Amino acid sequence: MRTLLYALVSTMVVALSGPALAKDKLTVYTYESFTADWGPGPVVKKEFEAECGCDVEFVSVADGVALLNRVKLEGASTKADIVLGLDTNLTADAKASGLFAPHGAVSDVNVPGGWSDDTFVPFDYGYFAVVYDTEKLKSPPKSLKELVEGSANDKIVIQDPRTSTPGLGLLLWVKSVYGDKAPEAWAKLKAKVLTVTPGWSEAYGLFTKGEAPMVLSYTTSPAYHMVAENTQRYQAASFEEGEYLQIEVAGITTTGAKNPLAAKFIAFMTGPKFQDAIPETNWMFPAGKTDKPLNPAFDKLVKPTKTLLFSPEEVAANRKAWVDEWLAVMSK
């Protein structure tokens, strides 16, 4: 009993004296699946803390959109030094908030189409894709056109662009392929849509339960099933028109501009110790140099013939109008 008491008191003393010995600290705001046990967060924290001799504190909110809202609400007084996990659909909005500082110079970034942004730095990327169940669908669509015009019996589960990032991704994908004819395409696709879920999880859950043979997800989704479940059952369809790109980025806040660790973290982020963790924890492609070769499963994935991407400014300017257009067709 006495030993227990002693242990308890000494723990408290150590805990209380903690701040006196405090190391420099870096606060990173990110999304939840990044910091989850199986996400990249734990590895990244350990590696960077070893390198900088500092403390890394992650603060996580639901997703990229919540992340931006959170920082905007806190304003200039935000505790975040780094905001990690926005995508290019959000960066125009993020820049307009004036809460982010230029990153200086970053080398070694490698994303499709190249990268030139003075504020945000990519840490991974992926392509949206129609993932299908090989046991249910023998001849998957070979193009977006085939998907749109195919038999109404082959159902697909998609996400709502009002509440979900992949949902918005499909909207932009269709828009970049069909342009002004997008409403007509949606009117045809509508017959094949089993249901429109609020988020990716619900859609993927329905898909793996066998409710529909197709789902909107990422080209990297099959890698998870191959690596973690050792099955080839779920595959991504390759579309002639190309696949729509999602690039995930991080930026230094105006608060972080005063913390020398922030710039160090950004440099670390594009380096191998961070990038090696990405493929099999975040299930996306690394955007910087890696030391380890990619798991062979990633070589088997669909390689887009063409990369589709609207600029952040185009998305910011048109998102509302395009979502309304989608809604008008889909809610008929």
Added chain:
Amino acid sequence: MAGGDEQIGRVVTPAQTMDSRVSAGIIALAAITLLIGGAFAGLLVEGAHDFSGAWGAFDPYLLRVVRFTLWQAILSTLLSVVPALFVARALSRHPRFFGRAFILQLFAVPLALPAIVAALGILALYGRAGYFAGLFSAVGGQDWPGIYGLSGILVAHVFFNLPLATRLFLEALQTIPADQWRLASQLGMAARPAFRLIEWPTLRAALPGVAGLVFMLCITSFTIVLTLGGGPAATTLEVGIYQALRFDFDPARAVALTLLQIGLTFIVVLALTRLGANVVGDTNLPVAPRRYLSVNGTETTLNAALIVLALLFVVGPMAATVLAGLGADLGRLAGEATVRQATLTSAVLAFLSALLSVMLSLALTMARRALALNRRAGPRTLLEHATDTGAGFVLVVPPIVIGAGWFLLLRHAGDVFAIAPVMVVTVNSVMAMPFALRAIRPAYDAASERHERLCAQLGISGWARLRLVDWPSLRRPLATAFAFAMALSLGDLGVIALFGSDSVQTLPYLLLARMGSYRTQDAAGLALLLGLVCLALVLAADWLGRHKVRNV
């Protein structure tokens, strides 16, 4: 209690009952008003500079959304409440029905399941790839299209609300004094007149409250409507509120839509009160020791069939959830520190929310009764309305609105992460109040009808009255209220969307997180665990409620 001798023999005077009961109710109301009002204030201060989004929300699309929201909510309410009346009656007429207690405990579980878990459970039966798909295809002569669309939404809502309504109606039926049953038995009353003269008046008194509650739960439905609705034609106002806060961050629009939602609910609830009736309870102390029921053979068969049908409907999706959960690596999950921590966090938060919720509800119930007794004639005061139906409206204020509003208020006041658990407990407790109120009120009012004069004559009030007079008759309904409040709090997630959830990693949170990163098997296992935790808590609450009080 002042007065002494001279008060004996007098009926209750207002001065006596304007006692602690009304003050307790006022304190509870003030706390609720602060919680909701604070959130609205936070949102409005932030949104005040730009109301264009709020006005922009009122377009022709909104009209369609409102129409669908109301339509699905009204249908869901009808389909849940009407069968529940008969199931509750069947259960009340067979107090020794095989497994009755366990059926009632199972009936609390759906509330604790996150919407997506319930949706997947329902689809495992009635979906395109469900267990019944083959049968339905054979009967229909074509491939079963699944239940996507209005039918899916209705099935899911009935799954959630039929058990809830049944339990609440049963709670009301159990307030019928045993003497009435004895009399009915002595008069040789058959089932039909007994229903008309004894059961129906009681059910009717409970009807507006229960129907209103179910309606509120259905009008705010979000994940179910989107996932099973088949497309954005099936959209509720709640989706718009969620979108306004999470994606566009337009607090003014969120508040405008929330007010619209409250307004619509108000109209429907007002209409529902017309269905109700006030029953005059029995003012005598019950002398009959137990209930005298004579149920004939045909009725027994019918009742049994009804109970079994309802049970199958509710248990089906739950069984599918259990089966899916058994496929997970439960041993590994149980060994994970994160899972254990989340289980503990969930249980503690749910327990605290339920405790607070039951206390608030009891305070409101007592105040309402005291006010109603004082009034005698004339219209009801605003305060009485507020303690009655008013408090129920908190249910149509989406948790994300309260969470976001308080986040806005508190973000500069210190560490918002530390406040997250407090928010979860308070918001969940207030959200669970409408359930608790409906479980407690019939019993409290019935007990008060019997004991009010006696208490006044003997000068028993305050704590002494609560402990000696009210507690014995409230014990069971309080336990029911507690169980429901706990189940509801277990499944909730919405409050902390903006706060950041690092400090409140509950089981549903963990479940959705696993689902969100391909780990569907883990998620299924966690759903099973969540169901078991809920059942355990409900069993505990029931046991506490039934436990005999010796020292009274």
